[in-house]
Amino acid sequence: xxxxxxxxxxxxxxxxxxxxxxxxxxxxxxxxxxxxxxxxxxxxxxxxxxxxxxxxxxxxxxxxxxxxxxxxxxxxxxxxxxxxxxxxxxxxxxxxxxxxxxxxxxxxxxxxxxxxxxxxxxxxxxxxxxxxxxxxxxxxxxxxxxxxxxxxxxxxxxxxxxxxxxxxxxxxxxxxxxxxxxxxxxxxxxxxxxxxxxxxxxxxxxxxxxxxxxxxxxxxxxxxxxxxxxxxxxxxxxxxxxxxxxxxxxxxxxxxxxxxxxxxxxxxxxx
Amino acid sequence: xxxxxxxxxxxxxxxxxxxxxxxxxxxxxxxxxxxxxxxxxxxxxxxxxxxxxxxxxxxxxxxxxxxxxxxxxxxxxxxxxxxxxxxxxxxxxxxxxxxxxxxxxxxxxxxxxxxxxxxxxxxxxxxxxxxxxxxxxxxxxxxxxxxxxxxxxxxxxxxxxxxxxxxxxxxxxxxxxxxxxxxxxxxxxxxxxxxxxxxxxxxxxxxxxxxxxxxxxxxxxxxxxxxxxxxxxxxxxxxxxxxxxxxxxxxxxxxxxxxxxxxxxxxxxxxxxxxxxxxxxxxxxxxxxxxxxxxxxxxxxxxxxxxxxxxxxxxxxxxxxxxxxxxxxxxxxxxxxx
Numbered sequence: 308x309x310x311x312x313x314x315x316x317x318x319x320x321x322x323x324x325x326x327x328x329x330x331x332x333x334x335x336x337x338x339x340x341x342x343x344x345x346x347x348x349x350x351x352x353x354x355x356x357x358x359x360x361x362x363x364x365x366x367x368x369x370x371x372x373x374x375x376x377x378x379x380x381x382x383x384x385x386x387x388x389x390x391x392x393x394x395x396x397x398x399x400x401x402x403x404x405x406x407x408x409x410x411x412x413x414x415x416x417x418x419x420x421x422x423x424x425x426x427x428x429x430x431x432x433x434x435x436x437x438x439x440x441x442x443x444x445x446x447x448x449x450x451x452x453x454x455x456x457x458x459x460x461x462x463x464x465x466x467x468x469x470x471x472x473x474x475x476x477x478x479x480x481x482x483x484x485x486x487x488x489x490x491x492x493x494x495x496x497x498x499x500x501x502x503x504x505x506x507x508x509x510x511x512x513x514x515x516x517x518x519x520x521x522x523x524x525x526x527x528x529x530x531x532x533x534x535x536x537x538x539x540x541x542x543x544x545x546x547x548x549x550x551x552x553x554x555x556x557x558x559x560x561x562x563x564x565x566x567x568x569x570x571x572x573x574x575x576x577x578x
Numbered sequence: 579x580x581x582x583x584x585x586x587x588x589x590x591x592x593x594x595x596x597x598x599x600x601x602x603x604x605x606x607x608x609x610x611x612x613x614x615x616x617x618x619x620x621x622x623x624x625x626x627x628x629x630x631x632x633x634x635x636x637x638x639x640x641x642x643x644x645x646x647x648x649x650x651x652x653x654x655x656x657x658x659x660x661x662x663x664x665x666x667x668x669x670x671x672x673x674x675x676x677x678x679x680x681x682x683x684x685x686x687x688x689x690x691x692x693x694x695x696x697x698x699x700x701x702x703x704x705x706x707x708x709x710x711x712x713x714x715x716x717x718x719x720x721x722x723x724x725x726x727x728x729x730x731x732x733x734x735x736x737x738x739x740x741x742x743x744x745x746x747x748x749x750x751x752x753x754x755x756x757x758x759x760x761x762x763x764x765x766x767x768x769x770x771x772x773x774x775x776x777x778x779x780x781x782x783x784x785x786x787x788x789x790x791x792x793x794x795x796x797x798x799x800x801x802x803x804x805x806x807x808x809x810x811x812x813x814x815x816x817x818x819x820x821x822x823x824x825x826x827x828x829x830x831x832x833x834x835x836x837x838x839x840x841x842x843x844x845x846x847x848x849x850x851x852x853x854x855x856x857x858x859x860x861x862x863x864x865x866x867x868x869x870x871x872x873x874x875x876x877x878x879x880x881x882x883x884x885x886x887x888x889x890x891x892x893x894x895x896x897x898x899x900x901x902x903x904x905x906x907x908x909x910x911x912x913x914x915x916x
Contacts, residue, residue, distance in 0.1 A: 329720065369807040393810035400808075406662055406800040407855040413581050417798055421810040426791055428584045428858075451580070473809075 317342035318380055318509055319366055319396075319477055325374035326361060335361055335533045338375070343511060345476075348503045350524030350541075351513040354554055357530040359513040360401065363479050366511065367398045393421035397470035399463075401481040405454050411465045412450035415441050418472030433472075440471035443498055445491070459486040467495060471502075478502075480512040484519065492516075496523045521545055522568040529553060545569045551577055582856040590853055594866035598644070601870045605640045605877040606632050609884075635769060643767045643876040643890070644869035645778050646831040647841055650674075651868020652786045653824035654842030655849070655861050659796040660817050660824075662803075663726040667842035668828040671714060671733035673707045674837035675740035677825075680706025681833035682744050686751055697777075703833035707825040710736060724803075741837075766889045767835050767876045778830055785827040786865045792820050793858030800855070838891045840898030841868055847905055 320342040327334040335358050343349055351359050364370035365377055368384040377384045384392060397418065405414065415437035416429055423429065429437075441447055444464040454462055463486050470478055478499070484492040500523055502508040514520040520527060521541035529537040529544050531553045537544040542562075550558045550571065557574040580586075607614035613631045650668060657666040657673075668674045684702035692698075713736065718729035795816040798806040803813050828842075845868040846860065853863045875893040882888065 364804065367804075367808050369804045388810075389807070389812055390810035393808060396808070398804070398808040400802065400804050402802075404802060406659070406664060407850060409797075409800065409855050410579065410581070413797075413856070414801070416581055417801060417809060420794055420798055423794075426794075428587070429581065434581075 316381055317378075318345040319343045319511070320378045321362075321365060321372075321375065322378065323375035324365060324372040324377065326365065326370070326372050328361075334373075336372075337533065339533065339535070340375075341528065341535060341538075343477075343509060345509055346503065346507045347509055347511075348500065348523060348525045349509075349511045350520030350527045351511060351530060352515075352517060352520050352527055352544075353530030353536075357553075358533045359530055360481050362530065363398070363481050363511070363513060367396055367479050368392050369398070390421045393473065393475075395475055396477045396479065397473040397475035399467050399470045399478070399480045399483055401485065408453045408455070410451050410453055411441065411446055411457070411468075412437060414454055414465050415450075415468045415472045418469040421473065436474060437468070437472045440468040441465075443471060444468040445494070460488060460491055463487060464491065464495070471498075475508070477509040477511070480510070482514060483512055484514070484516065492519065499523070517545060517550075517571045518563075518568075521570070522563070522566050542569050545571055579854045582854065582859055587859050590859055591862055591866070594863060594870075598866050598870055601873050602637075602640055602644070605873050606636050608877055608881055609636055638772065638775060639767050639769045639876065639880075640873055641775050641779075642770050642835065643872045645775070645782055646767065646835045646838060647845070647868035647870070647872025648782055648786065648865040649827040649831040649868075650838060650841040651845035651849070651864035651866075651871070652789055652861050653828045654868075655846035655857065655864040656789050656792075656796065656820050656824040657842070658846055659800050659857055660820050661724060661726060661729060662800065663730060664847070665730055665843070666733075667840075667846075668707075668824070668832075669837055669839040669842055670730065670737065672710045672736035672740060673733075673825055673828055674832045674839075674842075675737040676706035676708075676710030677703035677829040677832035678706070678837045679740045679744055680704070680709075680829070682747070686747060700830055700833045703829040704826055706740075707829040707832070708822070710740075711821055711825050766879075766887075766891065767872075770834060774834070778834070781830055782827055782865075785823050786862060788823050789820055790858060790861040792816055793856065793861055796820065796857035796861070797855070800857075836891070838872070838894060840891075840894045840902075841872055844898045844901050844905075845871055848901070851905075 322340055324336050324339045325334060326336040339362070351362060353359050361370065365372055368377065368379070371385065379387060379392065379395060416433060418440070419429055419433040419436060423433070438447070438450070441450055444467055446461065446464055446468060449457070449461065454465060457465065463483070467483060484495055487495065496519060499510050499512070503510050512520070524541060526539065527541050527544040528535055529549065536553055537549055545560055547558055547560050550556055550560070555577045557577060559572045559574060561570045561572060563570045603615050609631065611631055613627065615632065654667040657668060657671060658664055680702040681699045684699045689698050689702070714729055714733055715724065717732050718725050795806070795811045798809045798811050799813065799816065806813050846864045849860055849864045849867045853859050872890065872894070875897065876890045879888045879890040879893050
């Protein structure tokens, strides 16, 4: 097997995308371009309002750009039938409120919907995939609990299990570890890293935690005011000068002796 | 509750259908005269009066109540999912009120008399319901997203305005008939001919089947619009189709029985407790539960104070209000409704 990263054509890309939020005075993206190769583990970082979530929604095909194009494996994403797109791209959104008394297992089974005929019931292999995803997310004993009874961390893991049950080629995550404790934070990144390494799963995750992004991402994209301010290996993106400019924060950037990844120690906001 | 399987789907629908048939039989045997279905079957002396009472008076009314309950139950389940709001129901959202205003205007303007063979009143009710839903979507969306609570507020306001308009017009046009309109506005089941009943039945069976077939999409939409999109649902299309179908069946029964409250709100919640949240089962289960509930309520309405009749809307509200409060407390004071 060749290294999937060596594969030439991008699996997901945006080309000259323009996007303006409804009612906003100025466009968020004027002319954004970005390409993600199959098998990449991409961290998207940037301050609040820099466009991370919107970029993810555009990449997922759930938001439409006003101009330019998003392509999935070379095809315009809007030309792909939604169920087919959903078999390839799974998304974990940050604000995810599920109404009604759905159980954890039912939530994970929702990830199988793109693989079922419109009116088909879930098959044994769908239950197997959903349970395997719950097992990975440490929720195997919780499958009958209702989502609204869970802690926010458990809820987040249930929603990640739904994405894993989709068995996608690409997974997009908006702040996947925002509500999680230390253990589950590392656990989720470890699982993503394993799926990335073993199955060539392409991972694109936004994060406010620069150190987590730097440790697990093979590449970081730093967004600033709707533009790509830096793009490359973590060590080249995370410099003290850039953090001062983009995050308006004085920081020391060290190197983690164990992982070799850059390690940001914030000091004080720039006045 | 374990996830839905084909077996549980069909067993539940089978049991509910059996319950429905039993309820029809029991309700047909209760009334101010002591005729029962058994008299009819035995062809006992006096069987002709039994037949007349049951077949011409009780049964049409029972079936009409069943149709109204089924339509309101199913559309309540659908509105709650599509609008992502557990408080949504055709009555609260003003869909019933819009249908009532439409039907009332068509009658007051004498349009039905112009084309007696066409379903003019029903069409006007559907227009009123659709216009209400259209305005709800327009007024409560921002940036392509529906805002759940503003929508509820707007629905409540529209509903109040509609009912006020109906009363105002009726007062101006024909003061003496006000009492009849008041009864209709709180909902009461009339005795209709079998022609209308069969027509409505066909519409309802098709409508509920169509809505049930969107069940999985409704499940995914309960997880959020973006989540549903990312799972392959064409949200706009699903929303349009299901809301139109739900409005159509609501309008059809409201034009006949008036805007009956609470059925569309409490029946889906009760069905969800018993049958689980999966809309592939919940939609048909809400239809059958709604039918049973309204048949029983209407039987109570015509018998408990006989010969005086209580409007069925009074019974549904009196049963529904306390039930809803109990449900709300049972769900931990609203964690489920957040």
